[in-house]
Amino acid sequence: MAMAANSSGGMHNAPLDNSFFVDDDLASDWYIYETMEPAAPQDDMFPSVILDCDPTISPRLYHICMAPTSLAVLVGLSLLVKRRRLYQSCWNGVPGLLSPANFLEEEGNRGLVAAVFGILFSSLCVLVLDKDPLPLITHSSQSSREYWKILALLYYPAFYYPLIACATVRHRVSYLLGCLLSWCHCVIHIWQKVDCPQSPKIYRYYSTLSYIPIILCLVLLSLWYPALFIRSFTRQEETLDKEVTGRGYYKKYLKAVLSKRSQKGSSTKIEESLLSRVQTYLRSYVYTPEEGFRIPLKLVLSITMAVVAVYQVALLLLVAVIPTIQIVRAGMTKDVVVLLVQFGLVPSENPSVPGDMEKELNTVKFYLWSLEVCYICSLVLCCLLTCAMLLRTLVMHRNNLKALYQGAVLDVFYKAHILRPSRQAIVCWMSFASFQTAFACLGLLIQQVIFFICSVAFAFLLVIPLQTGTNSYLFKIIQNMWPFWLTLVVAVIVQHLAAHYQFLEQHPLRKELTNRRALYIVTYLLFPINVLVGVLAGVWRMVISGLYNAIHFCQLDISLLNRGVETFDPGYHAYCHYLKIEVSQSHPVMKAFCLLLLQLAKPEGPTGLQPSHVEEGIQLMQSKKTPPSRTRFKQSRARWWLAYTLLNNPSLTACRKTALSDPTANGTQLSPPKP
Known part of the structure; x- marks a missing residue:
């Protein structure tokens, strides 16, 4: 990059009347704001100001x-x-x-x-x-x-x-x-x-x-x-x-569910290696299509809009900050550097000689270039993390939907929920995709602020001092307070060693406390030091909580609050109600069953379906005609499959009792009364 080379190689600009100079490369690459009031003439300072353009088709x-x-x-x-x-x-x-x-x-x-x-x-x-x-x-x-x-x-x-x-x-x-x-x-x-x-x-x-x-x-x-x-x-x-919309998908889903067989094999758990565990963990963040399952349309829209939102917000953050930093870096003069040296923001070997500030000028430009690099790196990292979380949320969506399709409500929610429509559920379902888009925008903004501050602190407190060979404030704090840090480290190590060797008695089948009098004495004596350790632990808790919530802010499938108060999280609350509408209204097995009922209601059709075939689901499971010799066997198996689908369909659970109590249910005909 030409600007980076100029900044690191020592760009030379002669100060004229407290004004600042703009490179030709900078002026040709970035737009310079018209609100600035330079002392030099307009044509000299802004050789390529962008004017309003009127296209042929406005x-x-x-x-x-x-x-x-x-x-x-x-x-x-x-x-x-x-x-x-x-x-x-x-x-x-x-x-x-x-x-x-x-x-x-x-x-x-x-x-x-x-x-x-x-x-x-x-x-x-x-x-x-x-x-x-x-x-x-x-x-x-x-x-x-x-x-x-x-x-x-x-x-x-x-x-x-x-x-x-x-x-x-x-x-x-x-x-x-x-x-x-x-x-x-x-x-x-x-x-x-x-x-x-x-x-x-x-x-x-x-x-x-x-x-x-x-x-x-x-x-x-x-x-x-x-x-x-x-x-x-x-x-x-x-x-x-x-053609019935989605008919092919419902048939594929039902076939995939009913064709599953329990895999026979050894139940002994083989210990996985570290590499295989890492690969499994990384695969959990990548959504791969699964046969017989399709993500609902609302989820596809929410993820697509979230990706578009990430692009638009990242573009706005990039073009709103980077041009300003480059303009300030290119227009930096020695007079401004003298002011920065007087405030102690820039180190100087000869602060008493304000006329010779060439080295300090290059240092200031290098600092501004470092800010630019930190901003771009943090923005790229935020975009990658947000996209990774969106891919992860697709995997979680599929797992939650499959669990609810099977009736496993407690595998998704921490308490039992009734999967049926409600006023609040309908409102949350309508706004789910919009919520996902808005949360992705806000999450990217929060991540950018946090990671930019962290990257600037890391660069100016650690990287630049090590590169230039100067002592930073971080090194001075560590140097002056090393007895304090050493005391805390020794105290923590001593407690762990004492707990392992003196206060814990290990038996083959159990572990018991021992030396309780010494345990009470050590607990009392180390109380003041543990208070200081607790302060550091509290700071770490705050940092790790902020980072975790910022990274997972765009995920609506998890709550950022503890259980019991997670209903106060509007994103997770909308997601839970969205699942209720999707499962109760778009259950694939329920739709397949409704297709059977629709086929039964047709008085005529190209295939000439029989009521018994429709009721038993043979048309869903068998594409070819059933041989007459195996009719009874196919009917029995189809009825068992139908019972299995009804038992695993939470939307029809409330209707099963009244339906099965009818003597004409399941195709059974009443015999005429005997005279």
């Missing part, structure tokens, strides 16, 4: 054209669906447009839904710092800007609604309209950024970098909709329309 013109188009597409799709519902003979009929996405169903367009949410969230991140939050209204005043921001929070979801609604209709016309809309949005956004890649907002390339997730998501939509449109010609429209 944001206002873009929204004026696309907003009515999106509204017309949405109305056209609604009329199309309503007409097909009212006139079933016209175009074979499809379900109505009920929602932008079936969040409680397993459908194949997960990437499309996540892409639209990514566009929506990135647009909201951009408008927070924009002087015109509502693109339809330009040159808004400072007093009315907050009102336009609130209105924009409602405008952008409606603006991008047709992009996600075109996939819900599941028709060729909707796919074609989705292609046209996604192509228009994508081409206009790319055209705007190519036309005006630089902007004066925060950093010259911030606007372009912040729009990268939007452009990537639009490119994904531009490829996804044509693929759906082409696929609609390869499959029969009637089959596509009448």
